[in-house]
Amino acid sequence: MNWTIEVICLPVTDVDRAKEFYGERLGFGVDFDTDQGGTRVVQVTPPGSGCSIAFGVGLVDENSAVLRATGGPPMRPGSAQGLQLVVGDLPAAHAELTGRGVAVSPIQVFGRDGELHPYREGEELDNVGFFFFSDPDGNGWAVQQISSRLA
Structure with a gap:
């Protein structure tokens, strides 16, 4: 069985600022920017990568349905290191x-x-x-x- 890492979620304070940084400054492709019932998710992918980066509102913050389902604590912006x-x-x-x-x-x-x-x-x-x-x-x-x- 193959196990792949496809998406890494990042905590950010300003989704538009993060989208500009990752999309424009770093040159990552913007895969999508969607808002589903108050959960906004932006996904970007580095050129040549099989793994994308997602950030948004309701993704890894206190409003995250995924974190509630897994029992995980909200992630603070800037806490993703390494x-x-x-x-x-x-x-x-x-x-x-x-x-x-x-x-x-x-x-x-x-x-x-x-x-x-x-x-x-x-x-x-x-x-x-x-x-x-x-x-x-x-x-x-x-x-x-x-x-x-x-x-």
């Missing part, structure tokens, strides 16, 4: 987001000591290279370079 995107070329992704006006950290590399250090030109990035950014609510993202995977 979200990760993977790209094949980290410097190109860094340049693209910087060019789109997204505040991103410098490229960093995890050393053998488990600590991050600033990237030095020509240094290996595959699997160990990262940069970081946050959305307008403070939800935290990492971007990692993986250009090949083990079988």
Whole structure:
């Protein structure tokens, strides 16, 4: 049996601001923006991804029917941390987001000591290279370079 992650829900304070950030600033495709009886859901998908990101009103907040059904607590805007995107070329992704006006950290590399250090030109990035950014609510993202995977 295959198990796939198809959608990750994010808590945000302003749906339109989040839609602009993810759709326009990051360049993610806007799959839909719908309002069903007071529950507004926007879903975006990063280019090439099989997993989408959803946010809205009534999705993961105190009005969420899903959270009531599962007994889960509401998520606070900015509380989603450790979200990760993977790209094949980290410097190109860094340049693209910087060019789109997204505040991103410098490229960093995890050393053998488990600590991050600033990237030095020509240094290996595959699997160990990262940069970081946050959305307008403070939800935290990492971007990692993986250009090949083990079988």
